[in-house]
Amino acid sequence: MSKLCVMADRSTIDVESRARARTRRAILDAAITVLSQHSTASLGDVADAAGVGRTTLHRYFPERADLLTALSTDVLARIDSAAERAQPDRGPAPDALERMCQEFFELGDILMCVFSQPELVNTTAWEECSEADKALIRLVERGHAEGTLDPALDPIWVQQVLWSTLYAAWQHTREHGVSKHRALDLCLRSLRKVVAAVPG
Amino acid sequence: MSKLCVMADRSTIDVESRARARTRRAILDAAITVLSQHSTASLGDVADAAGVGRTTLHRYFPERADLLTALSTDVLARIDSAAERAQPDRGPAPDALERMCQEFFELGDILMCVFSQPELVNTTAWEECSEADKALIRLVERGHAEGTLDPALDPIWVQQVLWSTLYAAWQHTREHGVSKHRALDLCLRSLRKVVAAVPG
DNA sequence: CTCTAGTGGAGCATGACTGTTCCATTAGAG
DNA sequence: CTCTAATGGAACAGTCATGCTCCACTAGAG
Numbered sequence: 001m002s003k004l005c006v007m008a009d010r011s012t013i014d015v016e017s018r019a020r021a022r023t024r025r026a027i028l029d030a031a032i033t034v035l036s037q038h039s040t041a042s043l044g045d046v047a048d049a050a051g052v053g054r055t056t057l058h059r060y061f062p063e064r065a066d067l068l069t070a071l072s073t074d075v076l077a078r079i080d081s082a083a084e085r086a087q088p089d090r091g092p093a094p095d096a097l098e099r100m101c102q103e104f105f106e107l108g109d110i111l112m113c114v115f116s117q118p119e120l121v122n123t124t125a126w127e128e129c130s131e132a133d134k135a136l137i138r139l140v141e142r143g144h145a146e147g148t149l150d151p152a153l154d155p156i157w158v159q160q161v162l163w164s165t166l167y168a169a170w171q172h173t174r175e176h177g178v179s180k181h182r183a184l185d186l187c188l189r190s191l192r193k194v195v196a197a198v199p200g
Numbered sequence: 201m202s203k204l205c206v207m208a209d210r211s212t213i214d215v216e217s218r219a220r221a222r223t224r225r226a227i228l229d230a231a232i233t234v235l236s237q238h239s240t241a242s243l244g245d246v247a248d249a250a251g252v253g254r255t256t257l258h259r260y261f262p263e264r265a266d267l268l269t270a271l272s273t274d275v276l277a278r279i280d281s282a283a284e285r286a287q288p289d290r291g292p293a294p295d296a297l298e299r300m301c302q303e304f305f306e307l308g309d310i311l312m313c314v315f316s317q318p319e320l321v322n323t324t325a326w327e328e329c330s331e332a333d334k335a336l337i338r339l340v341e342r343g344h345a346e347g348t349l350d351p352a353l354d355p356i357w358v359q360q361v362l363w364s365t366l367y368a369a370w371q372h373t374r375e376h377g378v379s380k381h382r383a384l385d386l387c388l389r390s391l392r393k394v395v396a397a398v399p400g
Numbered sequence: 401c402t403c404t405a406g407t408g409g410a411g412c413a414t415g416a417c418t419g420t421t422c423c424a425t426t427a428g429a430g
Numbered sequence: 431c432t433c434t435a436a437t438g439g440a441a442c443a444g445t446c447a448t449g450c451t452c453c454a455c456t457a458g459a460g
Binding site: 019023052054056 | 435439
Protein backbone atom coordinates (compact mmCIF):
# COMPACT_ATOMS: atom_id res chain seq x y z
CA MET A 1 0.00 0.00 0.00
CA SER A 2 1.56 3.26 -1.07
CA LYS A 3 -0.89 4.91 1.31
CA LEU A 4 1.18 3.76 4.27
CA CYS A 5 4.12 5.83 3.06
CA VAL A 6 2.05 8.94 2.79
CA MET A 7 0.64 8.36 6.21
CA ALA A 8 4.03 9.04 7.72
CA ASP A 9 3.09 12.69 7.44
CA ARG A 10 0.58 13.57 10.14
CA SER A 11 -1.11 16.50 8.46
CA THR A 12 -1.59 14.50 5.31
CA ILE A 13 -3.42 11.84 7.26
CA ASP A 14 -5.83 14.31 8.74
CA VAL A 15 -6.61 15.90 5.46
CA GLU A 16 -7.07 12.57 3.78
CA SER A 17 -9.22 11.37 6.61
CA ARG A 18 -11.29 14.50 6.53
CA ALA A 19 -12.35 14.03 2.92
CA ARG A 20 -12.71 10.31 3.11
CA ALA A 21 -14.50 10.39 6.43
CA ARG A 22 -16.99 12.88 5.04
CA THR A 23 -17.80 10.68 2.06
CA ARG A 24 -17.97 7.60 4.22
CA ARG A 25 -20.35 9.33 6.59
CA ALA A 26 -22.54 10.49 3.70
CA ILE A 27 -22.79 6.96 2.39
CA LEU A 28 -23.65 5.48 5.77
CA ASP A 29 -26.25 8.16 6.43
CA ALA A 30 -27.80 7.58 3.04
CA ALA A 31 -27.81 3.85 3.67
CA ILE A 32 -29.68 4.39 6.92
CA THR A 33 -32.25 6.60 5.25
CA VAL A 34 -32.79 4.42 2.21
CA LEU A 35 -32.62 1.01 3.83
CA SER A 36 -34.90 2.01 6.68
CA GLN A 37 -37.63 2.54 4.13
CA HIS A 38 -36.89 -0.11 1.55
CA SER A 39 -34.74 -2.87 2.92
CA THR A 40 -33.89 -4.30 -0.50
CA ALA A 41 -32.86 -1.05 -2.12
CA SER A 42 -30.00 -1.40 -4.59
CA LEU A 43 -26.54 -0.01 -4.01
CA GLY A 44 -27.26 2.41 -6.83
CA ASP A 45 -30.14 3.84 -4.80
CA VAL A 46 -27.89 4.26 -1.79
CA ALA A 47 -25.21 5.92 -3.89
CA ASP A 48 -27.77 8.29 -5.40
CA ALA A 49 -29.12 9.19 -1.98
CA ALA A 50 -25.60 9.82 -0.76
CA GLY A 51 -24.88 12.02 -3.74
CA VAL A 52 -21.95 9.91 -4.86
CA GLY A 53 -21.35 7.65 -7.82
CA ARG A 54 -21.81 3.94 -7.54
CA THR A 55 -18.11 3.56 -8.25
CA THR A 56 -17.22 5.63 -5.21
CA LEU A 57 -19.50 3.60 -3.01
CA HIS A 58 -17.77 0.46 -4.18
CA ARG A 59 -14.40 2.02 -3.32
CA TYR A 60 -15.49 2.41 0.29
CA PHE A 61 -17.48 -0.79 0.56
CA PRO A 62 -16.34 -3.33 -2.04
CA GLU A 63 -19.29 -5.62 -1.42
CA ARG A 64 -22.81 -5.11 -0.18
CA ALA A 65 -21.93 -7.16 2.87
CA ASP A 66 -19.17 -4.69 3.71
CA LEU A 67 -21.64 -1.85 3.70
CA LEU A 68 -24.04 -3.77 5.90
CA THR A 69 -21.29 -4.66 8.33
CA ALA A 70 -20.21 -1.05 8.60
CA LEU A 71 -23.83 -0.04 8.96
CA SER A 72 -24.31 -2.54 11.72
CA THR A 73 -21.30 -1.24 13.62
CA ASP A 74 -22.42 2.34 13.13
CA VAL A 75 -25.98 1.71 14.26
CA LEU A 76 -24.78 -0.22 17.27
CA ALA A 77 -22.48 2.61 18.26
CA ARG A 78 -25.25 5.16 17.93
CA ILE A 79 -27.62 3.08 20.02
CA ASP A 80 -25.00 2.58 22.67
CA SER A 81 -24.20 6.26 22.83
CA ALA A 82 -27.91 7.05 23.05
CA ALA A 83 -28.19 4.64 25.95
CA GLU A 84 -25.22 6.27 27.62
CA ARG A 85 -26.71 9.74 27.23
CA ALA A 86 -29.80 8.49 29.03
CA GLN A 87 -27.75 7.80 32.16
CA PRO A 88 -29.59 4.56 32.80
CA ASP A 89 -28.13 4.04 36.26
CA ARG A 90 -29.29 7.39 37.63
CA GLY A 91 -32.50 8.02 39.56
CA PRO A 92 -35.64 5.89 39.81
CA ALA A 93 -35.82 3.06 37.32
CA PRO A 94 -39.05 4.19 35.61
CA ASP A 95 -37.54 7.63 35.01
CA ALA A 96 -34.34 6.13 33.68
CA LEU A 97 -36.32 3.87 31.38
CA GLU A 98 -38.23 6.86 30.11
CA ARG A 99 -34.99 8.73 29.40
CA MET A 100 -33.70 5.72 27.52
CA CYS A 101 -36.88 5.52 25.48
CA GLN A 102 -36.61 9.21 24.65
CA GLU A 103 -33.04 8.91 23.50
CA PHE A 104 -33.86 5.89 21.34
CA PHE A 105 -36.82 7.69 19.87
CA GLU A 106 -34.55 10.49 18.71
CA LEU A 107 -32.57 7.98 16.65
CA GLY A 108 -35.36 8.03 14.08
CA ASP A 109 -34.43 6.19 10.90
CA ILE A 110 -31.63 4.43 12.69
CA LEU A 111 -34.28 2.84 14.82
CA MET A 112 -36.36 1.76 11.86
CA CYS A 113 -33.27 0.27 10.26
CA VAL A 114 -33.02 -2.21 13.08
CA PHE A 115 -36.56 -3.38 12.42
CA SER A 116 -36.44 -3.55 8.65
CA GLN A 117 -33.02 -5.22 8.58
CA PRO A 118 -33.23 -8.09 11.03
CA GLU A 119 -30.12 -9.66 9.53
CA LEU A 120 -28.33 -6.52 10.62
CA VAL A 121 -29.00 -7.35 14.23
CA ASN A 122 -28.27 -11.03 14.13
CA THR A 123 -24.70 -10.52 13.02
CA THR A 124 -21.62 -8.95 14.51
CA ALA A 125 -20.81 -8.24 18.12
CA TRP A 126 -24.23 -7.31 19.42
CA GLU A 127 -25.37 -10.82 20.12
CA GLU A 128 -27.72 -9.49 22.81
CA CYS A 129 -24.64 -8.18 24.51
CA SER A 130 -24.37 -4.57 23.45
CA GLU A 131 -23.74 -1.94 26.08
CA ALA A 132 -27.25 -0.63 25.60
CA ASP A 133 -28.72 -4.05 26.22
CA LYS A 134 -26.65 -4.56 29.32
CA ALA A 135 -27.60 -1.15 30.66
CA LEU A 136 -31.26 -1.83 30.06
CA ILE A 137 -31.11 -5.19 31.82
CA ARG A 138 -29.30 -3.60 34.75
CA LEU A 139 -31.95 -0.92 34.83
CA VAL A 140 -34.83 -3.37 34.93
CA GLU A 141 -33.20 -5.50 37.61
CA ARG A 142 -32.63 -2.38 39.64
CA GLY A 143 -36.28 -1.47 39.22
CA HIS A 144 -37.29 -4.90 40.44
CA ALA A 145 -35.12 -4.47 43.51
CA GLU A 146 -36.50 -0.98 44.09
CA GLY A 147 -40.02 -2.29 43.70
CA THR A 148 -40.72 0.34 41.06
CA LEU A 149 -40.96 -2.03 38.10
CA ASP A 150 -43.37 -4.92 37.68
CA PRO A 151 -41.54 -8.06 38.85
CA ALA A 152 -43.65 -10.21 36.54
CA LEU A 153 -41.91 -8.70 33.51
CA ASP A 154 -38.43 -10.03 33.03
CA PRO A 155 -35.77 -7.73 31.56
CA ILE A 156 -35.80 -9.28 28.12
CA TRP A 157 -39.52 -8.82 27.77
CA VAL A 158 -39.24 -5.21 28.88
CA GLN A 159 -36.63 -4.80 26.19
CA GLN A 160 -38.98 -6.33 23.60
CA VAL A 161 -41.79 -4.05 24.67
CA LEU A 162 -39.56 -0.98 24.68
CA TRP A 163 -38.45 -1.57 21.13
CA SER A 164 -41.81 -2.61 19.78
CA THR A 165 -43.46 0.42 21.34
CA LEU A 166 -40.84 2.64 19.76
CA TYR A 167 -41.63 0.98 16.47
CA ALA A 168 -45.32 1.61 17.05
CA ALA A 169 -44.62 5.26 17.76
CA TRP A 170 -42.67 5.80 14.57
CA GLN A 171 -45.20 3.93 12.49
CA HIS A 172 -47.81 6.13 14.09
CA THR A 173 -46.10 9.24 12.76
CA ARG A 174 -45.29 7.75 9.38
CA GLU A 175 -48.68 6.33 8.53
CA HIS A 176 -51.07 8.53 10.41
CA GLY A 177 -49.31 11.86 10.16
CA VAL A 178 -49.12 12.20 13.91
CA SER A 179 -46.56 14.70 15.16
CA LYS A 180 -43.35 13.34 16.61
CA HIS A 181 -44.12 15.02 19.89
CA ARG A 182 -47.52 13.40 20.19
CA ALA A 183 -46.14 10.00 19.20
CA LEU A 184 -43.36 10.19 21.76
CA ASP A 185 -45.87 11.24 24.38
CA LEU A 186 -48.07 8.22 23.69
CA CYS A 187 -45.03 6.00 23.58
CA LEU A 188 -43.71 7.11 26.95
CA ARG A 189 -47.12 7.05 28.57
CA SER A 190 -47.77 3.52 27.33
CA LEU A 191 -44.36 2.23 28.31
CA ARG A 192 -44.66 3.69 31.81
CA LYS A 193 -47.97 1.97 32.32
CA VAL A 194 -46.68 -1.38 31.10
CA VAL A 195 -43.64 -1.52 33.34
CA ALA A 196 -45.19 0.08 36.41
CA ALA A 197 -45.27 -2.13 39.48
CA VAL A 198 -48.82 -3.09 40.36
CA PRO A 199 -49.85 -1.37 43.60
CA GLY A 200 -51.52 -4.43 45.17
CA MET B 201 -62.23 -20.11 -22.13
CA SER B 202 -63.01 -23.74 -22.79
CA LYS B 203 -63.19 -24.09 -19.04
CA LEU B 204 -66.53 -22.30 -19.02
CA CYS B 205 -68.04 -25.04 -21.14
CA VAL B 206 -66.84 -27.74 -18.79
CA MET B 207 -68.20 -25.80 -15.88
CA ALA B 208 -71.70 -26.41 -17.14
CA ASP B 209 -71.43 -29.76 -15.38
CA ARG B 210 -71.72 -29.24 -11.65
CA SER B 211 -69.83 -32.32 -10.50
CA THR B 212 -66.96 -31.49 -12.80
CA ILE B 213 -66.63 -28.09 -11.24
CA ASP B 214 -66.44 -29.48 -7.75
CA VAL B 215 -63.83 -32.03 -8.64
CA GLU B 216 -61.76 -29.48 -10.48
CA SER B 217 -62.07 -27.05 -7.62
CA ARG B 218 -61.11 -29.64 -5.08
CA ALA B 219 -57.74 -30.40 -6.66
CA ARG B 220 -57.01 -26.86 -7.64
CA ALA B 221 -58.15 -25.42 -4.34
CA ARG B 222 -55.88 -27.83 -2.49
CA THR B 223 -52.85 -26.79 -4.52
CA ARG B 224 -53.74 -23.15 -4.24
CA ARG B 225 -54.05 -23.45 -0.47
CA ALA B 226 -50.72 -25.24 -0.23
CA ILE B 227 -49.02 -22.46 -2.16
CA LEU B 228 -50.58 -19.73 -0.07
CA ASP B 229 -49.70 -21.50 3.16
CA ALA B 230 -46.14 -21.98 2.00
CA ALA B 231 -45.95 -18.35 0.99
CA ILE B 232 -47.05 -17.31 4.46
CA THR B 233 -44.47 -19.53 6.11
CA VAL B 234 -41.60 -18.61 3.83
CA LEU B 235 -42.27 -14.91 3.41
CA SER B 236 -42.87 -14.38 7.11
CA GLN B 237 -39.28 -15.37 7.71
CA HIS B 238 -37.53 -14.07 4.62
CA SER B 239 -39.51 -11.38 2.89
CA THR B 240 -37.44 -11.50 -0.27
CA ALA B 241 -37.57 -15.24 -0.78
CA SER B 242 -37.74 -16.30 -4.41
CA LEU B 243 -40.77 -17.90 -5.98
CA GLY B 244 -38.70 -21.05 -6.26
CA ASP B 245 -38.37 -21.13 -2.49
CA VAL B 246 -42.11 -20.75 -2.09
CA ALA B 247 -42.77 -23.49 -4.62
CA ASP B 248 -40.33 -25.82 -2.83
CA ALA B 249 -41.95 -25.12 0.51
CA ALA B 250 -45.35 -25.81 -1.01
CA GLY B 251 -44.12 -29.07 -2.49
CA VAL B 252 -45.00 -28.00 -6.01
CA GLY B 253 -42.95 -27.13 -9.07
CA ARG B 254 -42.19 -23.58 -9.95
CA THR B 255 -44.17 -24.10 -13.14
CA THR B 256 -47.27 -24.97 -11.17
CA LEU B 257 -46.90 -21.94 -8.99
CA HIS B 258 -46.72 -19.79 -12.10
CA ARG B 259 -49.90 -21.43 -13.37
CA TYR B 260 -51.78 -20.27 -10.28
CA PHE B 261 -50.07 -16.92 -9.91
CA PRO B 262 -48.61 -15.77 -13.23
CA GLU B 263 -46.61 -12.97 -11.62
CA ARG B 264 -45.16 -12.41 -8.19
CA ALA B 265 -47.58 -9.54 -7.76
CA ASP B 266 -50.48 -11.92 -8.28
CA LEU B 267 -49.26 -14.12 -5.47
CA LEU B 268 -48.85 -11.16 -3.17
CA THR B 269 -52.31 -9.88 -4.00
CA ALA B 270 -53.84 -13.26 -3.26
CA LEU B 271 -51.77 -13.46 -0.10
CA SER B 272 -52.98 -10.06 0.96
CA THR B 273 -56.61 -11.03 0.47
CA ASP B 274 -56.09 -14.29 2.29
CA VAL B 275 -54.33 -12.72 5.24
CA LEU B 276 -56.95 -10.03 5.49
CA ALA B 277 -59.72 -12.62 5.52
CA ARG B 278 -58.01 -14.61 8.24
CA ILE B 279 -57.50 -11.54 10.37
CA ASP B 280 -61.09 -10.52 9.94
CA SER B 281 -62.37 -13.94 10.86
CA ALA B 282 -60.09 -13.96 13.91
CA ALA B 283 -61.53 -10.63 14.93
CA GLU B 284 -65.03 -11.98 14.47
CA ARG B 285 -64.29 -15.04 16.60
CA ALA B 286 -63.21 -12.71 19.37
CA GLN B 287 -66.74 -11.25 19.56
CA PRO B 288 -65.38 -7.73 20.01
CA ASP B 289 -68.71 -6.19 20.87
CA ARG B 290 -69.45 -8.51 23.78
CA GLY B 291 -68.67 -7.82 27.43
CA PRO B 292 -66.32 -5.28 29.00
CA ALA B 293 -63.97 -3.61 26.53
CA PRO B 294 -60.74 -4.76 28.22
CA ASP B 295 -61.93 -8.37 28.10
CA ALA B 296 -62.96 -8.04 24.50
CA LEU B 297 -59.60 -6.52 23.63
CA GLU B 298 -57.88 -9.41 25.34
CA ARG B 299 -59.93 -11.91 23.35
CA MET B 300 -59.01 -10.10 20.18
CA CYS B 301 -55.35 -10.17 21.10
CA GLN B 302 -55.55 -13.88 21.81
CA GLU B 303 -57.18 -14.63 18.48
CA PHE B 304 -54.59 -12.57 16.63
CA PHE B 305 -51.80 -14.27 18.50
CA GLU B 306 -53.01 -17.64 17.26
CA LEU B 307 -52.52 -16.46 13.70
CA GLY B 308 -48.81 -17.00 14.13
CA ASP B 309 -46.88 -16.68 10.87
CA ILE B 310 -49.80 -14.85 9.30
CA LEU B 311 -49.19 -12.17 11.85
CA MET B 312 -45.48 -11.95 11.14
CA CYS B 313 -46.24 -11.71 7.44
CA VAL B 314 -47.98 -8.43 8.02
CA PHE B 315 -44.89 -7.02 9.67
CA SER B 316 -42.28 -8.30 7.27
CA GLN B 317 -44.31 -7.38 4.19
CA PRO B 318 -45.38 -3.79 4.72
CA GLU B 319 -46.24 -3.47 1.04
CA LEU B 320 -48.76 -6.21 1.64
CA VAL B 321 -50.70 -3.96 3.97
CA ASN B 322 -50.53 -0.78 1.97
CA THR B 323 -52.30 -2.30 -1.02
CA THR B 324 -55.75 -3.67 -1.70
CA ALA B 325 -58.96 -3.07 0.19
CA TRP B 326 -57.67 -2.86 3.71
CA GLU B 327 -56.81 0.78 3.61
CA GLU B 328 -57.27 0.99 7.38
CA CYS B 329 -60.83 -0.07 6.75
CA SER B 330 -60.87 -3.82 7.26
CA GLU B 331 -63.60 -5.32 9.40
CA ALA B 332 -61.05 -6.12 12.07
CA ASP B 333 -59.91 -2.52 12.17
CA LYS B 334 -63.43 -1.23 12.40
CA ALA B 335 -64.29 -3.68 15.16
CA LEU B 336 -61.22 -2.66 17.12
CA ILE B 337 -62.01 1.03 16.79
CA ARG B 338 -65.59 0.40 17.88
CA LEU B 339 -64.27 -1.57 20.81
CA VAL B 340 -61.94 1.18 21.97
CA GLU B 341 -64.57 3.86 21.62
CA ARG B 342 -66.93 1.69 23.65
CA GLY B 343 -64.25 1.31 26.29
CA HIS B 344 -63.83 5.07 26.43
CA ALA B 345 -67.56 5.48 26.92
CA GLU B 346 -67.59 2.75 29.57
CA GLY B 347 -64.66 4.37 31.31
CA THR B 348 -62.76 1.09 31.22
CA LEU B 349 -60.12 2.17 28.69
CA ASP B 350 -57.67 5.03 29.03
CA PRO B 351 -59.25 8.03 27.27
CA ALA B 352 -55.80 9.47 26.55
CA LEU B 353 -55.12 6.65 24.07
CA ASP B 354 -56.98 7.11 20.83
CA PRO B 355 -58.19 4.03 18.95
CA ILE B 356 -55.48 4.13 16.30
CA TRP B 357 -52.75 4.20 18.89
CA VAL B 358 -54.32 1.29 20.74
CA GLN B 359 -54.30 -0.53 17.44
CA GLN B 360 -50.62 0.26 16.94
CA VAL B 361 -49.78 -0.95 20.42
CA LEU B 362 -51.84 -4.10 20.04
CA TRP B 363 -50.03 -5.09 16.89
CA SER B 364 -46.58 -4.11 18.04
CA THR B 365 -47.04 -5.99 21.30
CA LEU B 366 -48.11 -9.05 19.36
CA TYR B 367 -44.98 -8.65 17.30
CA ALA B 368 -42.94 -8.40 20.47
CA ALA B 369 -44.52 -11.56 21.81
CA TRP B 370 -43.73 -13.58 18.70
CA GLN B 371 -40.20 -12.26 18.53
CA HIS B 372 -39.89 -13.21 22.16
CA THR B 373 -40.66 -16.83 21.34
CA ARG B 374 -38.60 -16.90 18.17
CA GLU B 375 -35.42 -15.35 19.49
CA HIS B 376 -35.44 -16.25 23.14
CA GLY B 377 -37.03 -19.67 23.02
CA VAL B 378 -39.87 -18.58 25.27
CA SER B 379 -42.93 -20.81 25.18
CA LYS B 380 -45.95 -19.56 23.27
CA HIS B 381 -47.99 -19.71 26.43
CA ARG B 382 -45.58 -17.55 28.38
CA ALA B 383 -45.28 -15.07 25.53
CA LEU B 384 -49.03 -14.74 25.19
CA ASP B 385 -49.30 -14.29 28.92
CA LEU B 386 -46.79 -11.44 28.91
CA CYS B 387 -48.45 -9.96 25.86
CA LEU B 388 -51.92 -9.92 27.40
CA ARG B 389 -50.68 -8.67 30.74
CA SER B 390 -48.77 -5.83 29.10
CA LEU B 391 -51.61 -4.86 26.82
CA ARG B 392 -54.10 -4.81 29.68
CA LYS B 393 -51.87 -2.49 31.67
CA VAL B 394 -51.36 -0.14 28.74
CA VAL B 395 -55.01 0.34 27.91
CA ALA B 396 -56.34 0.32 31.45
CA ALA B 397 -58.10 3.50 32.51
CA VAL B 398 -56.09 5.31 35.16
CA PRO B 399 -57.92 5.16 38.49
CA GLY B 400 -57.35 8.80 39.43
C1' DC C 401 -59.41 -49.52 -18.92
C1' DT C 402 -59.25 -44.54 -21.35
C1' DC C 403 -58.61 -39.95 -21.31
C1' DT C 404 -57.86 -35.54 -19.52
C1' DA C 405 -56.67 -32.13 -16.07
C1' DG C 406 -53.00 -31.26 -13.38
C1' DT C 407 -48.39 -31.41 -12.72
C1' DG C 408 -43.16 -31.04 -12.90
C1' DG C 409 -38.83 -30.58 -15.24
C1' DA C 410 -35.75 -28.65 -18.76
C1' DG C 411 -34.71 -24.96 -21.19
C1' DC C 412 -34.61 -20.16 -22.85
C1' DA C 413 -34.82 -15.01 -22.99
C1' DT C 414 -34.96 -11.02 -20.23
C1' DG C 415 -33.96 -7.67 -16.88
C1' DA C 416 -31.90 -6.11 -12.55
C1' DC C 417 -28.19 -5.84 -9.50
C1' DT C 418 -23.50 -6.66 -8.68
C1' DG C 419 -18.61 -6.36 -8.83
C1' DT C 420 -14.94 -4.79 -11.64
C1' DT C 421 -11.87 -2.11 -14.80
C1' DC C 422 -10.50 1.89 -17.23
C1' DC C 423 -10.30 6.66 -18.11
C1' DA C 424 -11.37 11.53 -17.82
C1' DT C 425 -12.32 15.16 -14.60
C1' DT C 426 -12.17 17.80 -10.37
C1' DA C 427 -11.11 19.42 -5.74
C1' DG C 428 -7.79 20.61 -2.67
C1' DA C 429 -3.10 20.47 -0.31
C1' DG C 430 1.35 22.41 -0.78
C1' DC D 431 0.21 27.03 -10.16
C1' DT D 432 1.29 21.82 -9.72
C1' DC D 433 0.28 17.49 -8.54
C1' DT D 434 -2.16 13.89 -6.38
C1' DA D 435 -6.08 11.87 -4.16
C1' DA D 436 -10.69 11.43 -4.98
C1' DT D 437 -14.40 11.10 -7.79
C1' DG D 438 -17.88 9.89 -11.52
C1' DG D 439 -19.20 7.81 -15.74
C1' DA D 440 -19.09 4.19 -19.12
C1' DA D 441 -18.69 -0.30 -20.14
C1' DC D 442 -18.41 -5.27 -19.29
C1' DA D 443 -19.12 -9.93 -17.48
C1' DG D 444 -21.32 -12.71 -14.11
C1' DT D 445 -25.20 -14.01 -11.31
C1' DC D 446 -29.87 -14.61 -10.08
C1' DA D 447 -34.93 -14.31 -10.11
C1' DT D 448 -38.41 -14.05 -13.28
C1' DG D 449 -41.74 -15.11 -16.84
C1' DC D 450 -42.63 -18.16 -20.40
C1' DT D 451 -42.88 -22.45 -23.54
C1' DC D 452 -42.73 -27.15 -24.54
C1' DC D 453 -43.03 -31.84 -23.41
C1' DA D 454 -43.40 -35.99 -20.68
C1' DC D 455 -45.65 -38.01 -16.76
C1' DT D 456 -49.30 -39.22 -13.37
C1' DA D 457 -53.51 -39.33 -10.76
C1' DG D 458 -58.09 -39.65 -10.95
C1' DA D 459 -62.85 -39.19 -13.10
C1' DG D 460 -65.65 -41.70 -16.23
